[in-house]
Amino acid sequence: MNPVSHVRLKNVSKTFTRGRDRSRVVALDDVSLEVAKGEVFGVIGHSGAGKSTLIRLINGLEAPTTGEVWVGDQQITALSEKDRRGVRRDIGMIFQQFNLFRSRTVAGNVAYPLKVAGVGRAERDRRVARLLDFVGLLDRAHDHPEQLSGGQKQRVGIARALANEPSLLLADEATSALDPKTTAEVLTLLGRVNKELGVTILLITHELDVIRTVADRVAVMESGRIAETGTVYDVFANPRSTVAADFVRDALRDRPSPEVLARLRRTHTGRLVTVAVRSRTGLAKTFLAYGVAADLVFGGVSELQERAVGSLTFELTGPDDGIDAALAALRADGVDVTEESD
């Protein structure tokens, strides 16, 4: 086994049987996945893709129908329930709805996993204070969860998940109930958890923004299968699957939809080409060299892992052979150019 892998799923499938008619739902279909120690790994997929099921297999809250789940050098599926409880203490988990105990104070929530693990009172108090300080809520220790905002609740959730100093943190849609600004704060905190504490993070989401803010690598899921896996830049700069391409288009809104294209055609008489923006493309110089006028009509450029990503749509006017030659020159340079056909 790869010594640096922290979580490993080998050909995992999960089938649920539901209701009186025993109808079967395939939530996961032959999923294999490897999360390296110390990385932030994102899983993105639409609702019902099987993301929650996948994450719950990892701490053994759910058992796979077939396949193996490994965390470190332990095969979760082969452990007794008692041993699985031991493994869970080394895995933190945070949730979309925070799932804080309303019957406990903020400090009481954070102390809970420590009590479960049998940590003594003095040590518990010390650790709770340190954790609340880490998430910036030391002054709210004696408040009750309902007195906090959503973002603060999730920070308590994070402090609670980190109480037993886990090496792995599972995040199930941890920011989906939050507004964009609070989402950014929580993601920044997760980034710190990863960088400052060295915790491996597996987070699942249906928002590309979450992935591109914190994740190093990503798996794109669709209908219980993994459509593609890779670094966040590779997967979203050059999506090979339709799901991934759809997520990118929805997030960047950089490529014209058929309706937009039709509208552009009515108002623009020149040839329309869309150029993928990656690093430097030398567009302007090339068009100039071939006597082609390029008018920007649509597009969007954004940043992924500190590199440019997006696309620009131009209306090109000039001699047809000049345009052809310019496009050929760009393609020869490795630039991804698509002429929008009628």
Next chain:
Amino acid sequence: MDEFLTNLPVFREAIGTTFYIVGISVVVGGLLGLALGLVLYATRPGSLLASRAVFIVVNLLVNIVRPIPFVIFLLALQPVMLATIGTTIGADAVTFGLTLAAAFAVSRIVEQNLVAVEPGVIEAARAAGARPLSILFTVVVPEALGPVILGYTFIFVGVVDMSAQAGLVGGGGLGDYAVTYGSQRYNWPVVYLTVATIIVIVQAGQFLGNFLARRALRR
């Protein structure tokens, strides 16, 4: 009124008897009901200690006993009373029956309120590595405490009500007093005084219940 004053010791005794019947029924029946309710909750399918067999048996028992009208329940219990407390009449017999009736009623209230606890918090406790029994007592019960206390209060009012009815079958207490010294002698002030006393007892219980529930819910 003069007659009432001469009967004052009897009135005091009636209050004492009512407190005795209600107190034991609420405390002992409440604890028994709590235990039954915990079993119902924990053994139901998909729950913390799911056990089909236990759940079916306990659930059936509660379903059978609960709808029986209290007075008939007392009659049906007579052989059991003879075997256990040696009598079928008087305050002890009423207390015995009322304790069991309260236990069955409380069991459902406890079960319902525990079922209403958000699955998410149980998931969070499981993810922290807690054992099922520990989750039951350190998470589920505390999370449901406020509504459970309100449920207990509701049962308390019912127990006071039933204790007064039971007085009619010779159990003593305020119900018995109102009939014997009040209505049978056309002494309406006595009846109304008894009613007022019962209202005060119920109100006091309700107030205490609301207070405790508010503390548990922090609202």
